[in-house]
Amino acid sequence: MKIVFFRKIVFYLLKKISSRNKLILEVNDLIYEQSIDLELVVDDFFSFLQDKLYTIENCNYIFASNEMKHYVSEKYSILPKYSTVIVNGAPELCDYSFMFNNEEWMNTDKLKFVYAGSLNKGRQIEDLLAVFDNDKDNLLIVLGNEGEWLEEIELANNIFYLGNFEEKIAHYLVSKCDIGIIPYNEDRFYYNLCFPTKVSFYLTAGLPIFSTPLKELQNVFYNDDVILFNSFSDWKNVIMNIDKKYIEKMKKSTDLIKNKYQWDFLLKRFDFK
Incomplete structure (x- = not known):
């Protein structure tokens, strides 16, 4: 994705898909913000990538937390009808x-x-x-x-x-x-x-x-x-x-x-x- 030509093709296709279908992106983490707080290597490319992902016209987003949804929706002006929340679940308990x-x-x-x-x-x-x-x-x-x-x-x-x-x-x-x-x-x-x-x-x-x-x-x-x-x-x-x-x-x-x-x-x- 860091190769400009490849990146342009990917986002062109995503835009086209979103205009003709229901495109849903599942958002479990915000890599850029996470890397800062977890003291990992902070790569500004992830900030750029998030800017592109969260501004795809007519795209739907499923966030893994309410605060994450609120933060991203407010930052990128995502309308409520295009976003929802499904928190991370767990399996049924088994006997071992x-x-x-x-x-x-x-x-x-x-x-x-x-x-x-x-x-x-x-x-x-x-x-x-x-x-x-x-x-x-x-x-x-x-x-x-x-x-x-x-x-x-x-x-x-x-x-x-x-x-x-x-x-x-x-x-x-x-x-x-x-x-x-x-x-x-x-x-x-x-x-x-x-x-x-x-x-x-x-x-x-x-x-x-x-x-x-x-x-x-x-x-x-x-x-x-x-x-x-x-x-x-x-x-x-x-x-x-x-x-x-x-x-x-x-x-x-x-x-x-x-x-x-x-x-x-x-x-x-x-x-x-």
Whole structure:
């Protein structure tokens, strides 16, 4: 796409397709804004590419969050009739108990907090480990990709790194915990714009969520008891004093809505014809 001739052909075809058919672009991420906030290599080409993609006449857009839709629609003057939102869903929970017998971390009465996702070193994972370091009353269960470095350091006795698993197996392991956590930096623009895939992953596994106060999530769950919001700077204190009965109350609220975040439920109300 960085080759001008090729790019012109692509956008000529997209314009032609959009004028004769219903063209739908699914928008899961905004690469340019994301790369800034995640401290990746920022390539100005992605800003240019987004300018082209979001100004295709008569094109329809499906955004993965409400805040993302609002931001892009306002920036590029996309009319409401051309945009909608489908948040990232999760699969139906499956039973993989035959694969895991007498796991030490499963057989405890302690509260089990779980982080499932990318474990790139330097992405607040070290800070998360510090929050739970030698907490006698709570466990931290960690699983996901790029976490090999965790096998090379000495983890506290209450912190368990399980490794990386296929999605449905990871989903089952998450369901054996008590509460899912989202430690994203609430001061960064993109984190407030997105609807983390972890949300549906945790909820459909039957888990309530402990999260930093992200704008998208606060707007979606403003009147629900399924998510507890606290600034990351307060996490250690909140976790040390958390009430198990309150977590049970959150779980009951989660049971009422968890099926609404499965892919089948999210997609069935849309007609893509």
